[in-house]
Amino acid sequence: MPPRRRNRTQGLERVLGTPALFATAYGNVGSSIYYALGVTASFALGLTPLVFVLAGLIFAATAATYAEGTVRYPEAGGSSSFARHGFNEVVSFVAAWAQMLVYVATVAISAFFVPHYLSVFWEPMRENPWDVVVGAIVIALLVGINIVGVREAARVNILLAVVDFATQALLVVLGFVLVFSPAILTANVSFGVAPTWSQFFVAIPIAMLAYTGVETVSNLAEEVRDPPRHVPNAYKLIAIAVFAIYFTLPLVALSALPVREVGGEFETLLGLGPEEGGYANDPVLGVVAGLGLSGTLLEVLEIYVGVLAATILFIATNAGVIGASRITYAMASYRQLPEVFRRLHRRFRTPWLALLVFAGVVPIIVILPGETNFLGTMYSFGATLSFTVAHVSLIALRYRFRDEELAYRASPNLRVRGVDWPLFAVFGALGTLIAWFVIVAQDAQTRWAGIGWIVGGFIAYAAYRRWFVRAPMAATVRAPQLVLGPALEIDYRTILVPVLRSAESEEALVAAARLASGRRARVVLLHVLEVPLEQPIDADLRDQEEVADDLLDNASAIVERYGVRAVPRIVRARRAGPAIVDESIAQNAELVVVGAPRERGRRGGPVFGRTVDHVLRRSAVRVLVAAGRAAA
Numbered sequence: 001m002p003p004r005r006r007n008r009t010q011g012l013e014r015v016l017g018t019p020a021l022f023a024t025a026y027g028n029v030g031s032s033i034y035y036a037l038g039v040t041a042s043f044a045l046g047l048t049p050l051v052f053v054l055a056g057l058i059f060a061a062t063a064a065t066y067a068e069g070t071v072r073y074p075e076a077g078g079s080s081s082f083a084r085h086g087f088n089e090v091v092s093f094v095a096a097w098a099q100m101l102v103y104v105a106t107v108a109i110s111a112f113f114v115p116h117y118l119s120v121f122w123e124p125m126r127e128n129p130w131d132v133v134v135g136a137i138v139i140a141l142l143v144g145i146n147i148v149g150v151r152e153a154a155r156v157n158i159l160l161a162v163v164d165f166a167t168q169a170l171l172v173v174l175g176f177v178l179v180f181s182p183a184i185l186t187a188n189v190s191f192g193v194a195p196t197w198s199q200f201f202v203a204i205p206i207a208m209l210a211y212t213g214v215e216t217v218s219n220l221a222e223e224v225r226d227p228p229r230h231v232p233n234a235y236k237l238i239a240i241a242v243f244a245i246y247f248t249l250p251l252v253a254l255s256a257l258p259v260r261e262v263g264g265e266f267e268t269l270l271g272l273g274p275e276e277g278g279y280a281n282d283p284v285l286g287v288v289a290g291l292g293l294s295g296t297l298l299e300v301l302e303i304y305v306g307v308l309a310a311t312i313l314f315i316a317t318n319a320g321v322i323g324a325s326r327i328t329y330a331m332a333s334y335r336q337l338p339e340v341f342r343r344l345h346r347r348f349r350t351p352w353l354a355l356l357v358f359a360g361v362v363p364i365i366v367i368l369p370g371e372t373n374f375l376g377t378m379y380s381f382g383a384t385l386s387f388t389v390a391h392v393s394l395i396a397l398r399y400r401f402r403d404e405e406l407a408y409r410a411s412p413n414l415r416v417r418g419v420d421w422p423l424f425a426v427f428g429a430l431g432t433l434i435a436w437f438v439i440v441a442q443d444a445q446t447r448w449a450g451i452g453w454i455v456g457g458f459i460a461y462a463a464y465r466r467w468f469v470r471a472p473m474a475a476t477v478r479a480p481q482l483v484l485g486p487a488l489e490i491d492y493r494t495i496l497v498p499v500l501r502s503a504e505s506e507e508a509l510v511a512a513a514r515l516a517s518g519r520r521a522r523v524v525l526l527h528v529l530e531v532p533l534e535q536p537i538d539a540d541l542r543d544q545e546e547v548a549d550d551l552l553d554n555a556s557a558i559v560e561r562y563g564v565r566a567v568p569r570i571v572r573a574r575r576a577g578p579a580i581v582d583e584s585i586a587q588n589a590e591l592v593v594v595g596a597p598r599e600r601g602r603r604g605g606p607v608f609g610r611t612v613d614h615v616l617r618r619s620a621v622r623v624l625v626a627a628g629r630a631a632a
Contacts, residue, residue, distance in 0.1 A: 017225055021234035023158040025216040029242050030164050031316035034309045035113045036209035038283035039376040042271030044203035045195045046188025046259045052246040055207035061428030062387050063235040064410040065394050070218045071227045071408040075586040077330050078218035079390035086393035088474035093336045095389040097457040099327050101382030106320035107363040109375040110313045111138040116281040120306035126274040132370045142318050143360040147352045164312050168245050175252025178291050188259040194266035202442045205380040205435035210246050226570040228407040256290025284309055321359040328354035335469045335477040377443050381450035384436035391429035398422055405537040407572050496524045496589040498580050499555045504595030508626040509555055512593040513562035522565040524587050525555045528576040537572055577614030584621055592619055595626040
């Protein structure tokens with residue numbers, strides 16, 4: 001293929017690097033400020049800023065765990081994927097089912113808060129029943145859109161994420177100039193009384209609402225060009241940005257809306273519902289109202305924040321809908337859920353039943369009571385359980401595969417008896433496990449609803465495995481890779497193409513693009529950087545990476561001419577053959593198309609070379625060889 005100058009202006013759309021990953025994830029994580037602030041303040045009162053700091057430390061450890069695990073296994077699933085490799089399918093199911101609860105709660109709470117911020121135009125939307133009605137309509141609308149298969153505009157999401165962060169930072173600056181008061185913040189706190197110790201400890205797992213969407217980067221890992229570089233950097237930026245907002249904005253909020261004693265009870269308008277004149281359901285609007293502004297300026301700022309918040313929450317709801325469908329599809333692919341949830345709509349080619357049930361019906365049922373605290377605690381129940389499994393799984397992976405080379409190893413670590421024990425995962429596991437126990441012990445409604453969700457799912461999983469799959473519960477069993485359409489024609493959703501600078505590789509690209517064209521499929525373009533044994537696997541290979549980037553840009557241009565989505569990938573390995581096989585599994589590919597010249601070697605030797613021969617022998621999916629003329 002002739003060299004082509006890289007079009008960097010299109011990089012964020014076609015290639016997920018650090019900026020795109022950060023912006024996409026922050027659009028989800030950053031959206032939680034619009035409801036987490038009020039829900040947390042209702043429990044933590046004047047200690048809300050401290051609670052967010054403690055939750056932030058746990059989040060930093062969780063981000064490190066997800067960064068290493070995602071680089072190690074760049075596939076959708078997050079904690080479920082880590083558990084599958086670290087333990088077995090039973091633990092993987094528990095993590096996945098907890099994730100499902102997280103997505104259900106995310107969809108419900110994000111949609112529920114949309115009308116509260118739109119109440120700047122119509123006041124009744126702040127209260128029941130209109131907030132529940134509009135929230136349910138938002139869920140139904142987004143489920144319908146996703147069943148039809150309308151794609152999100154990536155650039156719009158990135159722009160909104162940037163505007164969102166800038167707006168939050170602006171509110172912080174205005175707050176520090178206009179209302180920030182250390183004296184008020186000190187007076188807000190009466191240890192053991194406001195809040196009580198019970199409220200304080202419950203507030204810590206509740207504050208983890210602030211980190212809704214941490215799975216986003218993991219779910220996008222399959223579309224990251226160079227995971228060892230981009231995934232850890234994205235997580236670091238997210239942690240810094242979110243921590244900065246959640247440390248500063250609560251200081252402003254509690255300066256503007258301080259804790260007060262009413263009838264022997266301590267409260268803040270930040271944590272009270274609209275029926276009591278508070279802002280628990282639209283806390284950022286409460287911050288705006290408490291800045292001391294008036295007249296036209298206040299009205300304009302309220303409308304701006306209300307519209308922006310509603311838009312961000314609408315997108316966050318959609319991200320939850322997509323996440324629920326992705327985790328459902330992944331679970332069905334590994335025989336954790338019935339095959340019917342993996343089945344695609346005949347016309348739209350989307351997992352319609354998964355979307356309808358887990359992103360539509362269940363969240364609407366959850367949203368009906370209109371209780372924000374219950375939604376928040378249910379999210380925390382699922383999130384802390386899922387995060388705990390992720391941390392413990394990473395510890396198990398470090399122990400089981402102690403001699404395995406890692407392209408990225410998070411830190412800090414402590415080497416004992418030949419094992420690099422991940423201290424961040426140990427700290428994170430203790431933090432999230434204790435937080436989970438606190439939720440279970442302190443909140444009876446969440447305890448029985450959450451445990452009922454887990455136990456009910458586990459019973460269904462055991463029955464499905466025994467009576468339908470007829471396989472041990474702990475065994476990893478993949479569903480057939482091929483999806484059969486109504487005419488029994490093979491419908492490829494993901495095609496993997498190893499890319500080199502050769503005529504045969506270009507033929508493979510064209511063949512893959514033609515197979516994918518018109519099917520809403522994607523073509524994963526893989527270039528393997530073979531690292532010599534004398535160098536560490538994470539060695540500095542900037543020159544080779546630059547060459548690989550140019551090569552993949554050229555390959556993307558070829559595929560995109562056919563209207564097919566290209567997903568460029570760079571993977572480091574000692575040998576290309578095993579890397580291609582592993583990536584085809586990680587990407588859930590139905591087909592591998594590889595270009596290779598015929599080799600005139602000795603009798604009995606590989607016809608297409610060692611790499612292609614290894615792929616043909618070891619691949620778990622179909623392999624198509626675009627063969628050129630015999631090499632001289």
